Amino acid sequence: MSRRPAITLVRGDITEQHVDAVVNAANSSLLGGGGVDGAIHRRGGPEILAACRKLRASHYGKGLPTGQAVATTAGRLPARWVIHTVGPVHSASEDRSGLLASCYRASLGVADELGAATVAFPAVSTGIYGWPMDDGARIAIETVRTTQTSVEEVRFVLFDDTAYEAFAAHLS
Structure with missing residues (x-):
């Protein structure tokens, strides 16, 4: 059943969230990195990296395209799945906001396929990819509010x- 999910905000560590799915702000290689990506791979353990390597060996030989999403096991995280999405690098000369919105939409679509009721998102692209936090928050909240999904709770x-x-x- 499609609905609009409840949106909650938590200040904390995404790797400690007891949810069905944690969204990883991944890089296109899917093989780990810095920030949220590195934290998820470190805390989740080698099972996540092994699952990502299998994806690279099959459907995503050239990596996961920006704005798309794919799921793996959550390994040792207190979640069932990790949904990896690749956010765009912010550009002052090119509007990439559609790609950022696509990260949230595609992740919710994967969550629906998995049957996930609760999903934890980071602020995608606002770290090393340089997206201004205020604009990143606006896009995230607007996209989740307007995306039809079976997810019951989206936790940022x-x-x-x-x-x-x-x-x-942006939530108020």
Whole structure:
């Protein structure tokens, strides 16, 4: 059944969330990296990397395209699955907001395929990819609010007060 999910904000560590699916702000290689990606791979253990290597050996030989999403096991995380999505690098000269919105939509689509009721998202692309936090929060909240999904709760897990305040401003 499609509905609009409840949206909650948490200041904390996404790797500690007891949810059906955790969304990873991955790089296209799917083989780990820094920030959220590195934290998920470290805490989730080698099972996640092994599953990502299988994806690279089959459907995603050239990597996961920006704006798309794919699921793997969550390994040792307190979740059932990790949904990997590749956010766009922010550009001052090119509007890539559609790709950022696609990360949230595609992740919710994968969550629906999995039957996930609860999904934890980070603030995709707002770290090393340079997306301004306020705009990233606006796109995230608007996209989740307007995407039909069977997910019951979307939890934005925000690492610091700046991110939390930006998301709270767009949620109200």
